[in-house]
Amino acid sequence: MNKTELIAAIAADTQLSKADAGRVLDSALDNLTRTLARGEAVQLIGFGNFTVASRAERTGRNPSTGEPMTIKASKAPKFTAGKALKDAVNAPA
Incomplete structure (x- = not known):
C-alpha cells in the first residue's frame, strides 16, 4: 500500500473527501516527525x-x-510494534 492508497482507504472509512483525508494524514505524519525531531517518543497504544x-x-x-x-x-x-499489531500480523489468514 502506498500513500495514495492509504489516503483513499482513510477517505472510504471516514466519509471524508480524499483531499481532507490527505491533509489529515499529512498532519499526523508532520506531528510525528516534529515530535521525534525534538527527541520525544510517540506512543500509539x-x-x-x-x-x-x-x-x-x-x-x-x-x-x-x-x-x-x-x-x-x-x-x-526506531519503531517497536505493539502487542495488538503483532497479534494482527500473526493471526491466521
Whole structure:
C-alpha cells in the first residue's frame, strides 16, 4: 500500500473527501516527525512506539577503496510494534 492508497482507504472509512483525508494524514505524519525531531517518543497504544535511537561515532570502511573512515554519530527513528499489531500480523489468514 502506498500513500495514495492509504489516503483513499482513510477517505472510504471516514466519509471524508480524499483531499481532507490527505491533509489529515499529512498532519499526523508532520506531528510525528516534529515530535521525534525534538527527541520525544510517540506512543500509539495498540499500534506501537516511535522513539529516537542514538548511534555512536564509529569506524567503517569505504567500500570502493577499503580505506578506514569515521562515520559520524547520528540519531535514527526506531519503531517497536505493539502487542495488538503483532497479534494482527500473526493471526491466521
